[in-house]
Amino acid sequence: MGEEIPASAGWHQVFGSVALFFFLTQAFTGILLAFNYAPTPGDAYNSLKYIVTELTGGRIIRGLHHWGASMMIVIVVLHMVQVFLWGAYKKPREATWMVGVVLLLLTLTYALTGYLLPWDNRAYWGTVVTTQITAGVPVVGPYMLRLMGAESGIGVVTFARFYALHVLLLPPATLLLIALHVFLVRKHGITPTPGDEVKPPKKFYPGQVFKDSVAIFVAFAVLVALAVIVKVPLGRLADPTDTTYIPRPEWYFLFLFQLLKYFEGSLEVIGTVVLPGLAVAALLLAPFLDRSRVLPVAKRTAAFGLVFLAAAGWTGLTVAAVQSTPPSTEVSVIDGPSGWEELSPEELAGVGYFKKENCASCHALGSGEHKIGPDLAGPAIKRDAAWMIAHFKTPSAVVPGSNMPPIQLSDAQLNALAAFLLKLTPENARKLEAAPAFALEGAMIYQRHRCGSCHKVNGVGQALGPALNGLAQRRSAEWVMKHTLEPQKLSPGSTMPPYNLSPKDNDRLTSYLMALP
Amino acid sequence: MERRNLLIRGIYGLWGLITAALAVPAGAYLLLPPRTRRQADWVEAADLAQLPQGSPEEVVFRRNRVDGWKISSEKSTAWLVRTGDHQVTAFAPQCTHLGCAFVWDDKKREFLCPCHTSNFSLEGKVLSGPAPRPLDRYLVKIEGGKVLLGSIDQPVRTA
Numbered sequence: 001m002g003e004e005i006p007a008s009a010g011w012h013q014v015f016g017s018v019a020l021f022f023f024l025t026q027a028f029t030g031i032l033l034a035f036n037y038a039p040t041p042g043d044a045y046n047s048l049k050y051i052v053t054e055l056t057g058g059r060i061i062r063g064l065h066h067w068g069a070s071m072m073i074v075i076v077v078l079h080m081v082q083v084f085l086w087g088a089y090k091k092p093r094e095a096t097w098m099v100g101v102v103l104l105l106l107t108l109t110y111a112l113t114g115y116l117l118p119w120d121n122r123a124y125w126g127t128v129v130t131t132q133i134t135a136g137v138p139v140v141g142p143y144m145l146r147l148m149g150a151e152s153g154i155g156v157v158t159f160a161r162f163y164a165l166h167v168l169l170l171p172p173a174t175l176l177l178i179a180l181h182v183f184l185v186r187k188h189g190i191t192p193t194p195g196d197e198v199k200p201p202k203k204f205y206p207g208q209v210f211k212d213s214v215a216i217f218v219a220f221a222v223l224v225a226l227a228v229i230v231k232v233p234l235g236r237l238a239d240p241t242d243t244t245y246i247p248r249p250e251w252y253f254l255f256l257f258q259l260l261k262y263f264e265g266s267l268e269v270i271g272t273v274v275l276p277g278l279a280v281a282a283l284l285l286a287p288f289l290d291r292s293r294v295l296p297v298a299k300r301t302a303a304f305g306l307v308f309l310a311a312a313g314w315t316g317l318t319v320a321a322v323q324s325t326p327p328s329t330e331v332s333v334i335d336g337p338s339g340w341e342e343l344s345p346e347e348l349a350g351v352g353y354f355k356k357e358n359c360a361s362c363h364a365l366g367s368g369e370h371k372i373g374p375d376l377a378g379p380a381i382k383r384d385a386a387w388m389i390a391h392f393k394t395p396s397a398v399v400p401g402s403n404m405p406p407i408q409l410s411d412a413q414l415n416a417l418a419a420f421l422l423k424l425t426p427e428n429a430r431k432l433e434a435a436p437a438f439a440l441e442g443a444m445i446y447q448r449h450r451c452g453s454c455h456k457v458n459g460v461g462q463a464l465g466p467a468l469n470g471l472a473q474r475r476s477a478e479w480v481m482k483h484t485l486e487p488q489k490l491s492p493g494s495t496m497p498p499y500n501l502s503p504k505d506n507d508r509l510t511s512y513l514m515a516l517p
Numbered sequence: 518m519e520r521r522n523l524l525i526r527g528i529y530g531l532w533g534l535i536t537a538a539l540a541v542p543a544g545a546y547l548l549l550p551p552r553t554r555r556q557a558d559w560v561e562a563a564d565l566a567q568l569p570q571g572s573p574e575e576v577v578f579r580r581n582r583v584d585g586w587k588i589s590s591e592k593s594t595a596w597l598v599r600t601g602d603h604q605v606t607a608f609a610p611q612c613t614h615l616g617c618a619f620v621w622d623d624k625k626r627e628f629l630c631p632c633h634t635s636n637f638s639l640e641g642k643v644l645s646g647p648a649p650r651p652l653d654r655y656l657v658k659i660e661g662g663k664v665l666l667g668s669i670d671q672p673v674r675t676a
Contacts, residue, residue, distance in 0.1 A: 032547070050586035054586075057543070206528060213527070220535055
């Protein structure tokens with residue numbers, strides 16, 4: 001504490017302390033999460049959902065861990081940039097710098113392995129891409145894939161490996177390297193700038209400690225604000241058959257993701273291995289590549305230029321990746337849709353089948369009423385669509401001893417029912433169940449006639465015809481009813497086939513469409 | 518010296534705030550109960566007609582237990598005592614001393630805990646031994662000739 005530091009030391013040297021603080025915070029929140037987390041694929045999702053929806057403070061703890069990971073990357077990079085700009089990697093501090101580069105790689109490994117642990121669609125598909133990239137590495141790829149336990153796809157083995165890496169292997173390794181890093185910093189002292197020799201040194205405490213504390217406090221305040229204000233999404237349970245999900249990596253990996261688009265075929269290895277490998281090698285060897293004398297920071301124009309180029313390249317790639325990403329249509333499961341208007345026609349039709357088949361005589365929807373079957377909006381009931389459909393067809397084959405009768409509906413109708421049940425949360429159950437009859441009937445007619453193969457409602461469906469949200473602002477109900485029966489009469493040239501609906505069905509379909517927001 | 522003291526105070530103040538901001542949610546997270554503690558469902562445990570009057574009967578039934586993020590179906594037992602035509606008392610099967618399973622001693626006509634020899638009457642009152650309070654009871658409801666059991670009616674712990 002009473003150590004002497006160079007006269008030039010100051011605000012620019014706070015980043016190392018902030019990074020250390022963030023590592024400790026991640027460890028703390030990570031341990032708290034582990035207290036209520038089951039590290040196996042199915043349970044992981046349910047236990048995390050339990051943490052964020054049922055435990056007081058759970059959402060904040062998860063928020064701190066999630067955003068802490070992002071901020072950790074930002075801070076570690078800022079720390080490196082500062083050291084680089086000031087030339088602090090030069091002799092005798094080469095080893096300190098190299099240990100720092102390894103710590104950066106460890107930080108990225110935390111990010112990669114932690115990404116899988118929520119086991120939602122985002123986690124699953126993100127990791128599919130990561131493992132496929134690894135598999136494509138020449139020579140060692142297949143072995144790496146086997147090490148990750150992902151040879152036959154991502155599953156329980158992959159999950160166990162990622163979890164073990166994330167909580168068993170990485171933390172002690174990080175602690176050791178941080179200890180070595182800090183030991184080396186103390187051994188060689190804070191890097192002076194030319195001119196410091198003639199000025200009297202300062203004390204580390206309290207001046208620099210105060211600056212470090214202020215910086216840590218500011219960064220921590222940002223983290224808390226993020227954790228409190230921005231809800232971390234928990235998507236749907238990972239579904240390997242979900243072809244609508246567009247996987248994207250976490251923002252700090254987007255530049256790598258974008259880079260891969262530019263190398264096709266056999267050149268891909270340049271994007272996956274050669275360029276990242278060269279970058280890491282250049283970082284590691286920076287102290288040996290640049291052996292010039294230490295200059296004051298203001299005169300290190302080449303260093304500034306390099307950092308600027310790197311930042312510009314990163315930004316360009318990231319922006320390109322963001323622009324090529326269609327907006328996510330996935331609704332966070334924690335919140336779920338809050339009213340029937342937000343459901344897709346298929347899901348809303350599912351509500352209709354739920355009522356038509358009198359499911360409610362045996363199942364409650366979130367009310368906690370005692371009924372023969374389980375409450376379908378209960379916090380612990382989360383199944384994927386495939387399970388549900390198998391269960392609907394032959395209940396006792398999937399749940400031994402179940403005395404539920406098989407549901408006599410077509411596959412498409414069972415799909416709709418499952419789609420609705422997937423959207424259920426204890427909070428929205430009552431509102432969804434209370435959807436008006438005309439909307440349910442309308443949605444069932446919409447689904448039966450496959451209107452979704454040409455039209456979009458609430459972002460679901462094809463875009464061949466116009467999207468039907470806000471129809472009431474464009475057309476009258478009378479016009480819509482006539483148009484359904486004879487499209488070409490009202491809009492010549494339309495490719496829509498005529499639908500010979502009964503007046504009653506036409507009226508219900510139209511009422512539903514006119515009610516869409 | 519003035520400036521030095523100010524800085525030191527600042528350091529303590531900032532770290533105090535950081536510690537509090539981490540400790541408060543962590544404490545709430547670990548110590549407060551989950552938000553949706555729901556009452557247990559009513560489960561069918563026996564036919565009223567098959568319960569003899571005045572002699573306890575041990576019944577085994579399955580019930581759902583909310584266990585963190587899971588609802589697990591597990592075997593439970595209860596001691597049912599028919600106290601009238603439409604009245605049944607259901608004792609939870611654990612001794613109120615340290616949770617051992619007690620048994621009915623038909624000769625002495627009392628419940629006996631084998632661990633520390635607490636004895637209870639047919640009404641669940643402590644007759645002797647270290648048990649601190651009468652036997653715990655399930656909430657009971659009789660519907661259509663069936664005995665339905667709810668959650669264990671937690672007694673007020675009097676130390």
